[in-house]
Amino acid sequence: MTASAENGKGGQTMQRPAVVSQEAWEAARNQLLVKEKAHTRARDALAAERRRMPWMAVEKTYVFEGPEGRGSLLDLFAGRHQLIVYRAFYEPGVFGWPEHACRGCSMVADQVAHVAHLNARDTTLVFASRAPQAEIISLKARMGWTIPWVTIIDDFDKDFGVDEWHGTNVFYRDGERIFRTYFINNRGDEQMGGTWNYLDITPLGRQEVWEDSPKGYPQTPTYKWWNWHDAYVADAAPDKKWVEVSDAGEAAFREESAKAKR
Known part of the structure; x- marks a missing residue:
């Protein structure tokens, strides 16, 4: 049967899908699920390819202004090995200034x-x-944002393709050497925000054992490192109770992965 029409927002006519039985709905859902799982596996494969991209050495020195004064690009890593920098447009000339950013x-x-x-x-x-x-x-306080946010005072934005449009650059630190490993902008950039999306664009990925990563990359058991955001402790062993709970999830993950390879 053809779907009946309804009035959508603004009085526009909306042609909605057919209304079916539970059995027919489940069949349609399972049919779509096949494509969704294929999409998930393709996304994982793309992330694995991303982890094998060549790196570009950053030879130039960059300086930023932070809440506690000036610091280098190296300082932005805060002692970690991976750095993700999002170029946000908040400056004179941007619509909304100074009350709002883009x-x-x-x-x-x-x-x-x-x-x-x-x-x-x-x-x-x-x-x-x-x-x-x-x-x-002031903007962060008013909007409730806690993300580290620095001021660009040199050619960083121009040199990394974000002087005229937003974009996300990814860097890796090996000692004091810095490498640019990835860059995404335009529609690819709009999906950023979630933990997994961010980790999937880094050179090390999610660092879980199921991932297809180059030999020697750090990897830990799936689920085991997850924690409440106020309970992470450096080098702490996974909570024993959480290990018990997550074992079931890990078993289901392995079973699903095995089915996908059949």
Whole structure:
């Protein structure tokens, strides 16, 4: 049967899908699930390919202004090995200044997950704009954002393709050497905010044992490192009770992976 029409928002006519029985709905859901699982596996394969991308050495020195003064690109890592830098447009000339940052960049900031989960995977997330720190601090307080946010004071934005449009750059630190490992912008950038999406664009990935990563990359058992955002402790062993609970999830994960390979 053809679907009946309803009035959508604004009085527009909306052609909705057919209404079916529970059995027919389950059949349609299972049919779509096959494609969704294929999409998930393709996404995982793409992330694995991303982890094998060549790196570009960052030879130039960059300086940023932070809440506690000036620091280098190396300082932004905060001692971790991976750094994700999102170029947010908040500066004179941007619509909304100085009360607001760019609407799109603000929407990204609104959806950023708690950074403690990234930190637990040896990853630091930083927003960077050209606004002075006084305005950034005021904006963060008013909007309820806690993301580390620095001021660009040199050619960082121009050199890394984010002087005229938003974008996310990823870097890796080996001692004091810094490498650019990935860059995403435009529509690919709009999906950022979730912990998994961020980790999937890093050179080390989620660092879980199921991932297809180059030999020697750090990996830990799936689920075991997960924690409440206020309970992460450096080098702490997984909570015994959580290990018991997560064992069931890990078994289900292995079973599903095995089915996918059949």
